[in-house]
Amino acid sequence: MNDPQKLELCGSLTPPCCLLLLQLLVNDNLDLGCTIIERAATDKAVRDIDKSLAQAYEARAAARQRGVDFYQRSVMQQQAAGLFPAALPDSLKPKPGNPAQQRVYEDYGRLNRGVPPLPRGYPEGGAPASPLQAGMDGTAVAVPDKPDARLPEGALHGAALIEGLMTWTAAADSAVQAALQRDANATFESCSSELAPVLQQFKEMLGSEDVTLFCAKRIIRRTWEYLNKVHAGLHAEALGLCLAAMGGLESPGGRRIVTETTSFWMQFNSEAKFNRDVAEALIRKGLLLLPEVDQYLTKLLLQTRTQPLGDFAVLLARCVKDGLAGYADVSLSFDLLAKLSAAAGNNEGILQLLSAARQSSRQRAAVRAGLPDLPGLKDKLDPPGFHQQVAQLFEDFARRAMANPEEKLHAPFVQQLRAAGLLNMDDVTDRMLRILVELAVNHCLQSESPTARPDGTQAPGPLSFLAVDPLVKLVVCLVVGHGGGEAFLNRMLAMTVCLLRRDAEDKAGAFNARPYLRLLLGLASELGPLEDSAAAQQAAGAASTAAVGSPRYLRCVGMALLMVQPGSVPGFAYAYLDIVSHRCFMPRLLMAANGSGWPLYEALLVGLLHFLEPALRAAELADPLRLLYKGALRLLLVLLHDFPEFLCEHQFRLCEVIPTPAIQMRNLILSAFPRNMRLPDPFTPNLKVDLLPEIAAPPRGVPAAEKLLPKHTAGAVDALLGAPAAAGQRRNQQQPITAAAVQQLIGMLQQQQPEGSSSAAAQQQGQARYNTPLLAGLVLYIAASSQPGAPVLPGSPALELLGRLVAELDPEGRYLLLNAIANQLRYPNSHTHYFSCVLLSLFSEASRDQAGEEVRAQVTRVLLERLIVNRPHPWGLLITFIELIKNPRYNFWQHGFTRCAPEIERLFESVARSCMGPNAAAAAAAGKLMVGEGEEGVKA
Numbered sequence: 001m002n003d004p005q006k007l008e009l010c011g012s013l014t015p016p017c018c019l020l021l022l023q024l025l026v027n028d029n030l031d032l033g034c035t036i037i038e039r040a041a042t043d044k045a046v047r048d049i050d051k052s053l054a055q056a057y058e059a060r061a062a063a064r065q066r067g068v069d070f071y072q073r074s075v076m077q078q079q080a081a082g083l084f085p086a087a088l089p090d091s092l093k094p095k096p097g098n099p100a101q102q103r104v105y106e107d108y109g110r111l112n113r114g115v116p117p118l119p120r121g122y123p124e125g126g127a128p129a130s131p132l133q134a135g136m137d138g139t140a141v142a143v144p145d146k147p148d149a150r151l152p153e154g155a156l157h158g159a160a161l162i163e164g165l166m167t168w169t170a171a172a173d174s175a176v177q178a179a180l181q182r183d184a185n186a187t188f189e190s191c192s193s194e195l196a197p198v199l200q201q202f203k204e205m206l207g208s209e210d211v212t213l214f215c216a217k218r219i220i221r222r223t224w225e226y227l228n229k230v231h232a233g234l235h236a237e238a239l240g241l242c243l244a245a246m247g248g249l250e251s252p253g254g255r256r257i258v259t260e261t262t263s264f265w266m267q268f269n270s271e272a273k274f275n276r277d278v279a280e281a282l283i284r285k286g287l288l289l290l291p292e293v294d295q296y297l298t299k300l301l302l303q304t305r306t307q308p309l310g311d312f313a314v315l316l317a318r319c320v321k322d323g324l325a326g327y328a329d330v331s332l333s334f335d336l337l338a339k340l341s342a343a344a345g346n347n348e349g350i351l352q353l354l355s356a357a358r359q360s361s362r363q364r365a366a367v368r369a370g371l372p373d374l375p376g377l378k379d380k381l382d383p384p385g386f387h388q389q390v391a392q393l394f395e396d397f398a399r400r401a402m403a404n405p406e407e408k409l410h411a412p413f414v415q416q417l418r419a420a421g422l423l424n425m426d427d428v429t430d431r432m433l434r435i436l437v438e439l440a441v442n443h444c445l446q447s448e449s450p451t452a453r454p455d456g457t458q459a460p461g462p463l464s465f466l467a468v469d470p471l472v473k474l475v476v477c478l479v480v481g482h483g484g485g486e487a488f489l490n491r492m493l494a495m496t497v498c499l500l501r502r503d504a505e506d507k508a509g510a511f512n513a514r515p516y517l518r519l520l521l522g523l524a525s526e527l528g529p530l531e532d533s534a535a536a537q538q539a540a541g542a543a544s545t546a547a548v549g550s551p552r553y554l555r556c557v558g559m560a561l562l563m564v565q566p567g568s569v570p571g572f573a574y575a576y577l578d579i580v581s582h583r584c585f586m587p588r589l590l591m592a593a594n595g596s597g598w599p600l601y602e603a604l605l606v607g608l609l610h611f612l613e614p615a616l617r618a619a620e621l622a623d624p625l626r627l628l629y630k631g632a633l634r635l636l637l638v639l640l641h642d643f644p645e646f647l648c649e650h651q652f653r654l655c656e657v658i659p660t661p662a663i664q665m666r667n668l669i670l671s672a673f674p675r676n677m678r679l680p681d682p683f684t685p686n687l688k689v690d691l692l693p694e695i696a697a698p699p700r701g702v703p704a705a706e707k708l709l710p711k712h713t714a715g716a717v718d719a720l721l722g723a724p725a726a727a728g729q730r731r732n733q734q735q736p737i738t739a740a741a742v743q744q745l746i747g748m749l750q751q752q753q754p755e756g757s758s759s760a761a762a763q764q765q766g767q768a769r770y771n772t773p774l775l776a777g778l779v780l781y782i783a784a785s786s787q788p789g790a791p792v793l794p795g796s797p798a799l800e801l802l803g804r805l806v807a808e809l810d811p812e813g814r815y816l817l818l819n820a821i822a823n824q825l826r827y828p829n830s831h832t833h834y835f836s837c838v839l840l841s842l843f844s845e846a847s848r849d850q851a852g853e854e855v856r857a858q859v860t861r862v863l864l865e866r867l868i869v870n871r872p873h874p875w876g877l878l879i880t881f882i883e884l885i886k887n888p889r890y891n892f893w894q895h896g897f898t899r900c901a902p903e904i905e906r907l908f909e910s911v912a913r914s915c916m917g918p919n920a921a922a923a924a925a926a927g928k929l930m931v932g933e934g935e936e937g938v939k940a
Contacts, residue, residue, distance in 0.1 A: 018064055050221070058270060061225045065272065091440035164205050165218055172198050176230045188233020188281070195234055202238050206245045209253050216242040217259045220264050229277045236281035249286050263287040266296050274308040276315050283324050290316075298332040305340070313337045314350060321357035323364060328508035358580055365506035371498045374430050382431055390435045393417065398470040410474075414482050425487065433495040437519070438469055443467035444515040465518050472522035479553070480530050489527075493560040494691070496520065500564055504571045513814040517575035520557060525584040527553040551592050558589065558600045565607030565792070566628075573611060573628055580604045581635045591645050603652045606758035608632055609657045617659035636668040637898070640872070648827070649701035652780070655823050656773045660816065664869045671872035673827030674700075680828065682878040689836075689879055702831070705784040708777035713748045717778065720745070721785050721797045742808045749774055749813070770813050776820040783824075783834055799841055806842055806855055814855070818842075818862045824875030832876035839863075839880055844890055857897040860884075867911055885912055 050057075063070035175198050180189040188195070206212045216239055223235045239257065246253030265273050265288065273279075292317070298803055299404035300309055313333050319325040320334065326337050327334060341347035359381070397413050417423050422432045447464035475492050478484040496519060504511045531553050561580065566573035578586055580601070591598035610631060615625050639647055647654070652668050658666050673679060680692060689695060709717065709883050720737050751771050802821075824835040843859045846852035864882045867873055885892045885908075892898065899905050 021424055036240065058219075061272070064225065064268070065227060077447065079258040081133060085174050093871045131724075156499050161205070161211065161214065165215065168198070168202055168205065169222070171201065172234060173226075176226070176234060179230055180228065187229045188237070191230055195230075195237075198234070199237055199241065203241050203245075203931070206241065209246065212242050212245045212446065213253065213256065213260075217260060220261050223261075223266060223278060223282070224270070224275065227272060227275045227278060229281075232275075232278040232281040235278075236285045236287065238289055239282075240285045243285070243287075249566045258287055258289060261287045264291055266292070266839075271306075271308045274312040278310065278314060279312065280319070280324075283319055290325050294330045294332050296332075298336055301333065301336055301340070301783065310337075314353070317350075317354055317357050321353065321360050322790075323360065326364075326508070327358065327361040327506050329512055331507065331510045361506050362502055369501045374495060374498055376436070382435070386431065387435055389420070390432050391439055393420070393422075394436055394439060394467075394471075398467065399471050401470040402466075406784075410477050411482075414478065423484075425491065430495060431493065433492055434499065436474070437499050440467040440471045440519065441503075441515040444518070445512055448512075460512070460514075461512055463518075465515075468515055468518045469522065472519060472526055475523060476526045476530070486556055489523075489553060489556050493520075493523075493556055497560050497563045497754055500572065501569055504569045508571075511571040513572045513575040516572070517578060520560070520575075521579055521582060521584070524554060524557045524579065524582070527557075528584050528588050531588075551588055551597055554585065554589050555597070555600060557585070558604060561604055562607065565604070566611035567607060570611070573608075574631075577608060577628065577635065581631070581638070586638075590646055592784045595649075597620070598646055598649065601646070602653060603649075605635075606653065609654065612662075613657055613659055616662045616665075619661045631663060633668065636665065640668055640672050644672040645674055645700070646786055648674060648699070651823075651826070652701060652703060652776065654797075656776060660772075660819055663866055667866060667869060667873060668876075670823060670874040670877070673875065677827060679875050682875055682882060687879075689828075689833060692828050695833045697829055699829040699831050702784075703777075705781055708781045708784070709774070713745075713774070713778070714781065716741075716745050716748065717781060717801075718785075720801050721782070737797075737804050739808070742804050745776065746805070746809060746813065749778065770816050772816055772820075775813075775816050776823065779817070779820040779824070779835075781829060786834070799838065799845075802838060803842060803845060807847075809852075809853065811858070814858055815862065818859060820875065821865065822862050825880055828875065832879075836876055836880040836883070840884060840890070842886065853895065853897070856895060860892075860897065864907075864911065868907070881911075 011779075060070045086877045152529055172195075175195055176191075179186050179194060183190070202215070206215060219235055219242070220240050223232070223239075226232075239261065242257055243249060243254045246257060248254050249258065261282065279288070285288070297309065297313060297316070301313065316325065317334055317337060320327055320330060334354065334357070337350065341350045341354070393413075393416065397410065400407070401414060414423075422428060444463050444465060444467060447466075449461040451459045451461045456649055458716070475489070479486075479489045479492075496516065500513075500516045528551070531551060558737060561576065563573050564576065566576055571575075581746075586601070589601050591597075609632070612625065612629055615621050616629070621629060636647075639760065647669050651672070654669050655666055658669070677694060680687060706714075708714075720741060747769055751769060782798045782801065802817075805817060809817060818839070821835050824831045825839075826832050837858060843856050846855040863877065863884070867881060884890055897904070898908050
């Protein structure tokens, strides 16, 4: 409807007026509907005709490829038998090799397909497309003389578009034929200047997305009709123009063109699709989905082995060597071609090509991964004979290790390495280590024999570690027994990390992390006990053990793991979790003297949580990520049981990287308490929390106040709270907490959006508008300035500032601020008591209007959503919620949000029964609690 006011009058219109209004609506939109229906019918007819004539197209294309004139044998046989077309005159009877009969198609192409003139009696606006467009009185209703601008040019200009494509096709074929007549070996690059006007003409035809896609489909169908380099390059360039018009390869339209090209290639029933020139031109433009082509080609090679199939597989390998494709894109056909060539025994050229392609792909992957300039990673091949020398030495050591597994030093073999100059800690040593790791990993991967799942897909099979385990023994021997120490271990780990990242970048989804997992875990398992025994001997012979027990070798392994954390190498995520949770790594690092291993393990754990954070924030976990998330939960549960002090010490940093939807994960961390503390039962009647001896002690691991906030933010908070003064002096006069000052502080707490982006766009991408770590730091900074442990008094600067922030923030910011406060409700300590009182005060001191009711509902939500998940639940959280629902001072059960829906009411009653028992919960819900009961709880 053109006039929005018509909708407002519909309720008071009479039936005749409604009928007239309905007529106007139909007339306004009938042209649009007819155009859409006509376009859909045209597209369907084109698809049906092309499908029915597909075999005829292929037969004519095959004849053109052989250079012979096409004729239909069945027609000739019917004519000889006296059937149709025997009754036609001689001039019209089809005859093989008669070019004059092709003129009918040329004449048909020159027909005028314009819109015929209007018959008499129709207005200048045009004839109605159907009788439904006539008015109620029989007169024609005015119809727009051109289609809606939102529609693509197609329905009314379809004939003109097809005619333009036919004209362009004829011009393009003429230009290509002229170029080939001058030079039979011409390429598209050599004829680019002559073909530039043709491409410009094609570019001018492209318009809307539907028109561009229509043109692209026509070009795709012509691509394999002319199998020469000029035509191949011209068609690929035309499709490239279609991609550019659609917005590039990453756009939805561009991906659709690539999908159409790949689908047509796979369904094209002719060996012409394996033509090298056409395929290479399409691959250069990125017009083929190589992983799908790779799977299709591998299936064909397993079924039959023809020359075109083999040539096409070699072409893909050559594309990998030239950088047109990656190994991960064609890994299946690449590996199958290598096996077939090795089995044949007479394909040395193909094997050399495959080896060069793998080397080239690895070098490009090393560059993409940003690896350092270590020998053999980015440079050319090793010196002649060096690889064979190292391989022979390693094979000898593997035999020694299998023959004498108890031998630790292997001194004769180490002397051979020294004599060969391989242990001088220079570039030669790096090359040796790279070759050793590559040999062990390749031997391990080649030993795999995939097994079949019940659904027919392949599952990873068992691996042989007969080369990886001797490499671990060799490294341990050189590190511990022959003076290599941390320097050699760091060199070995640096090379391992580089090769791991290179292979993960090169193989992408086909990357197998198990050999590297075995190698790194083997080093941690072998070096850990040796380091423990050395530390024990040192402690026995030393007068002081203060500096004994620092896990130097495990620290080296941990630093190497930081370089391959899941955010950097997603394909190594499961192996990363396996190592950081392994019994040979985690306990030794966390039990190091003076907690020297805790900062490193915190960094390792934060790396894992950082990787999970985007998916947890969006609450969308695919099956692989869900499995990783469950593993992370189990790791935190082990830490909660065996190393709770570690979680107590580092809860602030860990909670920073856990998004708000991951409630159970956060509860696991906040439920930790020191093992030497006995928690009071939170369900004890009349529990006096403020009289507990532990409640006055500060918590462990709280960052220093000067590290919590940036200087400008800390200055703004100090001005609102009153600048801190020296010991023994009064706090300076505080600045009035005005609305402008609060809004300025809120602006500091928001994320800095990139230029040209908006907060709405950030929310659509799952990004928070507020800086969550900054909010958590603000809460602790206010607590540090308010001396936790002192009573929370109404009107105090800290409580007033928090109250103003809660009132002024939008729902998202308020929710994040309340979550930051609830993160401090842990085991009995001064922070737990202080922030429990703060939450209860914010609940009770909120205004009595609708805004205040929203604040109370949000406080309840923050507490309740942490209680309805599976256990464990933090002690301070239980204490706070019990006090809130039990103390009549807060009138919890009288608020409307507790009874807004039957499901919510039942939920509150269920939680209350769990926290207070069935009788007390029923009494509280009914409002029958004695006024004095519960007032001796948490004193606010």
